[in-house]
Amino acid sequence: MLKRTEGIVLKTTVFGEADLIVAFLTKDFGIMRGFAKSPRKIKSRFGSSLEPLTYSRLSFMGKEDSNLPRITQSDIIKPFNTIREDYSSFLKAAEIIDIALRFLPEREPHPELFSLMLGTLKGLERETDDRLSYLYHKIKFLQIAGLAPRLDMCGRCGCGLMERPSAHNRTKHIFYVSHGAVICSECGRDTGQAVHISEGALRFYASLLKWPIMSLERIKAPEMFIRDLALAIDSHIRYVLGTGPASADAVIYKIMTAK
Ligand SMILES: [Zn+2]
Numbered sequence: 361m362l363k364r365t366e367g368i369v370l371k372t373t374v375f376g377e378a379d380l381i382v383a384f385l386t387k388d389f390g391i392m393r394g395f396a397k398s399p400r401k402i403k404s405r406f407g408s409s410l411e412p413l414t415y416s417r418l419s420f421m422g423k424e425d426s427n428l429p430r431i432t433q434s435d436i437i438k439p440f441n442t443i444r445e446d447y448s449s450f451l452k453a454a455e456i457i458d459i460a461l462r463f464l465p466e467r468e469p470h471p472e473l474f475s476l477m478l479g480t481l482k483g484l485e486r487e488t489d490d491r492l493s494y495l496y497h498k499i500k501f502l503q504i505a506g507l508a509p510r511l512d513m514c515g516r517c518g519c520g521l522m523e524r525p526s527a528h529n530r531t532k533h534i535f536y537v538s539h540g541a542v543i544c545s546e547c548g549r550d551t552g553q554a555v556h557i558s559e560g561a562l563r564f565y566a567s568l569l570k571w572p573i574m575s576l577e578r579i580k581a582p583e584m585f586i587r588d589l590a591l592a593i594d595s596h597i598r599y600v601l602g603t604g605p606a607s608a609d610a611v612i613y614k615i616m617t618a619k
Pocket of ligand 1: 514515516517518519543544545546547
């Protein structure tokens with residue numbers, strides 16, 4: 361059975377002496393692993409098409425139920441090497457790859473996540489310190505996976521948090537990580553990890569959930585909104601994944617050298 365699709369390399373694992381197992385996020389089959397025979401023996405085009413982040417047109421060959429089909433062809437559409445060569449943008453890319461690998465089951469098609477990943481990589485390539493694309497990616501990813509926190513109402517009484525005029529943008533609310541929600545002052549305080557988040561950031565979050573990725577290029581968001589939201593979203597992701605904060609080097613090490 362021959363399968364053709366487009367894919368982005370998420371991770372490569374050395375197998376035997378010269379072979380590789382490559383995990384892709386594909387357009388048609390979601391996360392898919394394939395086996396590449398000897399791409400490391402010679403510095404070939406095939407070999408470079410299997411570098412992490414490379415976006416290619418792929419062909420797989422194998423039985424329908426094979427969980428490790430052979431990658432027979434891989435033609436680079438976009439290598440994204442500027443991201444690999446810049447520590448700060450590679451670190452961001454490595455983190456979103458890590459999240460995709462942990463959250464997504466294999467062979468479950470998610471064409472919208474594929475477009476999101478591609479759009480984010482293009483954003484990181486245009487501007488290496490693009491914190492907004494990076495934040496947007498995580499929020500949209502959670503939204504598509506059905507795991508986005510609800511930040512428009514109190515997680516306990518359900519009252520609206522943003523019904524006052526936007527002059528109160530600097531008002532701080534408290535996001536409780538274990539609830540995945542903001543709890544209003546009427547409902548009182550809770551224990552557990554809490555992140556302060558400004559009302560403006562809550563409004564900005566509501567907009568990001570609605571906007572398509574193309575609109576990001578035209579947006580200049582206040583630094584405070586990005587900072588507040590990034591802190592809340594990162595804490596939420598770590599809580600949902602059940603992981604502590606990973607060090608930058610550990611994330612990169614995992615993506616580049618996984619065995
Ligand atoms: Zn409440």
